Amino acid sequence: MLTVLVANTKGGCGKTTTATHLAAAFAGAGLKTALADCDRQRSSLGWIAARPAEAPAIAGVDWVKGPGKSPQVDRLVIDAPAAMRMGGIEELILEADVVVVPMLPSVFDETSTTRLLTKVQAVKPIRKGKKALGLIANRLRPRSKAGVRLERFADEQTHELVGRIPDRAVYADVARDGLSVFDLRGTRGEALRSDWLPIVRFCENQA
Amino acid sequence: MTNDAAGLASEFELKLAGPRAAVLQAFEAFTVRNHGEQVGPMRPARRLSAVYFDTPDRRLLARSAALRVRRENGNFVQALKIARGALDRLEHEATTRGSAPELELLPADIRPVLGALYAEELTPVFATDVQRRRREIVRDDGFGRVSRVELALDEGEVSAGGRTEPILELEVELKQGDRALVFDVGESLIDAGATRIINSSKAARGYQLADGTTPTATKAVKLRLLPNESVGDAFGRIMESVVTQWLANHDVAFDGRDVEGVHQLRVAVRRLRSALTSFGLVLAPERLAWLKGEARWVMAELGPARDLDVFCGEMLPPIAAARLNDAALARLRCTAEDARSAAYERVRVALASPRYARFVLRLTQWLMTRGWHADADAALHLQLGGPLDDFARHVLERRAKAVRKRGRHFADLDIDERHELRKTLKKLRYAVEFFRELYAPKPVKRYLARLEKLQDAFGHMNDMAAAESVLAGIVEQGDARLTEAKGLILGYYAHAASAVEDELSADWQAFAAAEPFWKVHGRC
Numbered sequence: 166m167l168t169v170l171v172a173n174t175k176g177g178c179g180k181t182t183t184a185t186h187l188a189a190a191f192a193g194a195g196l197k198t199a200l201a202d203c204d205r206q207r208s209s210l211g212w213i214a215a216r217p218a219e220a221p222a223i224a225g226v227d228w229v230k231g232p233g234k235s236p237q238v239d240r241l242v243i244d245a246p247a248a249m250r251m252g253g254i255e256e257l258i259l260e261a262d263v264v265v266v267p268m269l270p271s272v273f274d275e276t277s278t279t280r281l282l283t284k285v286q287a288v289k290p291i292r293k294g295k296k297a298l299g300l301i302a303n304r305l306r307p308r309s310k311a312g313v314r315l316e317r318f319a320d321e322q323t324h325e326l327v328g329r330i331p332d333r334a335v336y337a338d339v340a341r342d343g344l345s346v347f348d349l350r351g352t353r354g355e356a357l358r359s360d361w362l363p364i365v366r367f368c369e370n371q372a
Numbered sequence: 373m374t375n376d377a378a379g380l381a382s383e384f385e386l387k388l389a390g391p392r393a394a395v396l397q398a399f400e401a402f403t404v405r406n407h408g409e410q411v412g413p414m415r416p417a418r419r420l421s422a423v424y425f426d427t428p429d430r431r432l433l434a435r436s437a438a439l440r441v442r443r444e445n446g447n448f449v450q451a452l453k454i455a456r457g458a459l460d461r462l463e464h465e466a467t468t469r470g471s472a473p474e475l476e477l478l479p480a481d482i483r484p485v486l487g488a489l490y491a492e493e494l495t496p497v498f499a500t501d502v503q504r505r506r507r508e509i510v511r512d513d514g515f516g517r518v519s520r521v522e523l524a525l526d527e528g529e530v531s532a533g534g535r536t537e538p539i540l541e542l543e544v545e546l547k548q549g550d551r552a553l554v555f556d557v558g559e560s561l562i563d564a565g566a567t568r569i570i571n572s573s574k575a576a577r578g579y580q581l582a583d584g585t586t587p588t589a590t591k592a593v594k595l596r597l598l599p600n601e602s603v604g605d606a607f608g609r610i611m612e613s614v615v616t617q618w619l620a621n622h623d624v625a626f627d628g629r630d631v632e633g634v635h636q637l638r639v640a641v642r643r644l645r646s647a648l649t650s651f652g653l654v655l656a657p658e659r660l661a662w663l664k665g666e667a668r669w670v671m672a673e674l675g676p677a678r679d680l681d682v683f684c685g686e687m688l689p690p691i692a693a694a695r696l697n698d699a700a701l702a703r704l705r706c707t708a709e710d711a712r713s714a715a716y717e718r719v720r721v722a723l724a725s726p727r728y729a730r731f732v733l734r735l736t737q738w739l740m741t742r743g744w745h746a747d748a749d750a751a752l753h754l755q756l757g758g759p760l761d762d763f764a765r766h767v768l769e770r771r772a773k774a775v776r777k778r779g780r781h782f783a784d785l786d787i788d789e790r791h792e793l794r795k796t797l798k799k800l801r802y803a804v805e806f807f808r809e810l811y812a813p814k815p816v817k818r819y820l821a822r823l824e825k826l827q828d829a830f831g832h833m834n835d836m837a838a839a840e841s842v843l844a845g846i847v848e849q850g851d852a853r854l855t856e857a858k859g860l861i862l863g864y865y866a867h868a869a870s871a872v873e874d875e876l877s878a879d880w881q882a883f884a885a886a887e888p889f890w891k892v893h894g895r896c
Contacts, residue, residue, distance in 0.1 A: 369489075
């Protein structure tokens with residue numbers, strides 16, 4: 166089993182979008198997948214509840230009151246709570262094989278991401294390079310000032326930017342229906358998921 | 373080929389190569405030594421061309437999988453092979469609509485092995501194009517069992533990015549029945565001159581060509597023995613790990629570009645010897661003698677290459693670094709490099725020899741049939757069925773006793789006596805390594821730490837002996853320059869050895885006082 170932790174302390178940075186898309190990517194490739202929701206808002210679990218029966222199945226796990234027993238699956242994605250205290254995140258990192266940190270192109274996000282990365286860096290397996298951590302730029306607008314700034318910010322970090330997800334209306338649409346771009350058919354789906362495959366690859370290479 | 377529920381086939385095959393004329397002759401005039409086989413006619417040659425796919429970051433390769441699409445009689449057939457250990461692999465075949473792989477055709481339980489994989493990530497990596505000639509060998513044992521193997525001769529090439537490499541190999545694949553027929557056919561092919569065992573797949577060679585990589589050595593996988601398993605079962609699992617390590621490094625050693633190849637092959641052979649020694653009490657004496665003899669021969673053939681690797685790669689550099697412009701040392705280095713090339717040629721000759729091929733083949737068969745049970749008389753049978761923990765305690769005690777005996781009056785031992793002691797320590801070490809999982813980790817670690825430290829100290833003394841023996845082999849008498857360099861090196865290592873002399877006595881004392889971990893639970 167490979168466990169992927171999706172974490173950032175600030176809300177609205179695309180944490181649930183990332184967690185649901187990674188889960189859908191694993192399930193769509195024929196892997197037995199579960200999504201554990203640690204966030205009080207339970208958005209990931211809501212997404213699973215809305216998911217149509219014909220879409221590749223993803224098991225929802227409620228970890229809002231803290232991590233419980235790991236389900237017997239090939240891939241487990243953990244949607245970490247926003248506003249995490251140090252003890253909480255350390256426990257989740259030890260649970261995970263790989264950590265991905267989504268962030269937005271905004272000054273506020275840089276501050277919260279820096280704070281999170283400092284905390285995360287203190288956890289031994291991350292500090293020692295035993296567990297990989299990747300940054301994801303979310304809602305990126307091509308050639309925007311903020312986008313350039315975010316790339317520069319990412320360059321300064323010890324961890325690599327492993328994915329760039331453009332800002333598109335489709336994400337709001339699919340989220341409402343419990344779907345992801347991995348569930349869209351045809352060339353449109355293929356084009357959209359090409360943005361996510363580098364992140365999937367990053368996770369898979371830790372397996 | 374046997375099928376399991378998911379439609380996955382488990383494949384068992386043996387591959388041999390050799391000089392072209394010998395390989396063709398072995399195929400065309402094929403006869404088996406045993407009686408009762410029917411050798412089928414040669415079927416008309418078929419052209420097989422296949423394209424292999426992977427992701428740009430080679431995730432299939434990382435998971436020991438190979439995915440290819442092959443054109444056959446106007447159809448496209450996709451095949452996925454996944455290696456399971458050194459001897460077996462899983463295979464799944466399905467007809468595709470076109471030349472592109474179709475992942476949805478793979479059985480559901482194979483997907484987790486491959487990980488999250490999307491078809492659009494797959495690109496062609498390399499292609500193979502061979503003419504395949506086949507014939508069938510059938511044996512009816514007259515007792516209700518029919519075995520069939522296919523003998524195929526593949527001749528052609530593998531190509532990637534404009535580069536090509538020739539392929540010429542014989543493949544013996546079990547289609548039905550008893551694996552023994554594969555080994556018998558293998559022996560006959562060796563007799564006919566196809567004497568080089570090939571362990572790597574065409575796919576492995578394709579990847580090397582495409583990515584410009586060389587075959588690299590692999591270490592043994594850690595083994596977990598269980599206290600309640602039988603002695604025979606435990607020996608089987610040790611042998612499996614030995615043979616797996618052996619086969620995984622065989623082609624690497626033959627290739628020679630990764631110096632670890634010869635080293636890891638030697639480690640595998642040494643582990644075989646120590647397994648034979650540790651379990652010698654439960655093995656038939658004639659079998660034990662034959663296996664030990666062949667293993668000793670392989671070690672001797674590989675020895676000079678390893679010694680010169682160490683000499684050129686580890687012993688010479690510190691001295692050369694201290695004396696940068698020393699002409700005598702520079703000449704010695706050239707001489708040593710020449711000797712190393714010659715030693716590697718000797719390795720290649722040995723690894724392609726009929727003696728080596730037969731040894732590997734018979735050892736593999738002995739392992740696969742758990743031949744030690746068939747070898748055993750009634751008394752040995754009983755012991756093979758006994759519990760491992762009693763046996764382990766017995767072996768460890770014997771080894772430790774041998775060390776105590778050799779180490780008596782430690783301070784007065786001469787060079788030869790010390791060498792003998794070093795060897796008994798090595799045997800003890802192997803026994804500890806084999807059986808350590810049966811005991812609480814902490815006492816084992818403590819014991820092993822003292823043993824290792826002592827062995828390291830002996831190692832420094834052995835460095836000098838090794839340098840001496842290498843130099844004796846490459847420096848001709850009367851060559852003043854080389855003799856000068858030789859003196860320099862021996863002086864350096866003699867000094868290093870004398871520096872650890874005091875340490876050695878202390879390490880011996882510490883080891884002699886170590887509490888044997890296999891006795892800790894003895895008293896209740």
